[in-house]
Amino acid sequence: MSRVHTSRWDSLQQWSPTLFLVGGGLLVGHTAMSAVHAFTDIPTPPDAFVTTGHFVALVGLLGLYPVLANGTRRLAWAAAAAGAVGLLSWFVMTVTRFFELVGIVSSLGDALPEPFFLVVLASTILTYVLFGVATLRVDSSWTVGLLVLAPGGLTTALVVDSALTGVSALDGMFIGGGLALSMLALGYTLRTWNRPTDHVAAAGDVTAG
Template sequence: MFLVAAVLFGVAAAFAVAGMVTGADRLDLLVGEAFIAAGWVAGLVGLLGLYPRLSDRSRWLARAGGVFAVLGLVAFVFLGGASLAAFVTGAAVERGGAIGGLPLAFVFPGIIAGSLLAFSSFSVASLRAGVHSRTVSVLLAVPSAIFVANVATPAIPGREFVTLGIVCGLALTMFAIGYTLRTADSPSERRDVEPSPDSAAR
């Protein structure tokens, strides 16, 4: 699912570039926003896939992260659906304010829970439990850092380039998490397997 998230964020980045080149702001804002929301949804589903192993060794952090991930899923599914509905119906859009007259401020707590708290909780839980490599544990914290950077730069000159960089950063991070999970042995697995006398001799 992290690899799927990387693809979705990559598509969102492509829409951002298209909007910058053609000036199709509505396409960039709504369809790109829907793909960004879908990318977060896929990433949060990936986090929930890590929950069973983490819950055995870091129960409370994993549970907290699971709750935050579910809240984030609800918020991002709603955000993505509202963006697509507004694009299809031609509803009025206010950047950062409302879509089709529907204020989105009430989903912001869920977005914080999913983007910031879920990933940081799973990162700390992974570090404490030791069921994944340290690389994976650290990478799980990167989406939270990117979210903070995004919130900290709300209206600066060249904001569209900042947004593009943030989406590309999310795509690369999700790809790195997914690739590392598929290819790297977890430290617990390496510790749990004792070498046989024959293999030690060789």
């Protein structure tokens, strides 16, 4: 199969570790705000940390696409397609949150329809799962693949918790903390990751010619 080597993708790939570190750092801010809500009555501004953190991390995740496309093209393409939906969704969420901060809209819930949030969560989970599985297929160490899967698993836990009992500030603190740690760990690991750039395409992805 043809190699994915464009200057734009290469640049994004190089920035991927830093973007995960920034996204994880922003989610540390979200965790801190959740802790304030859980243990005090101190009012806080709208939480732009969580939306911006997820958006930045997804940009970083797309930076893995060139490596994965060289090893498992179809799965990488599906992951990138889901990631594009998730990225656009979190961009809308982030812009809307900043509109809320400056008083243009009253809240995310009032500004955006309820089905939109389902799209955000579903596309986020699917993106991390597909990228995680693709990484496990091309990387024999499994470390990066499991770290990529972690945010998807934690987001799934958030959805299940919300459906069963409703998400409290304490739940948000623990899940947000887990997301922050997983993204920080992923960013740190990617800095020294021995990328499988010469991986032979998986049998199911080999095309004639």
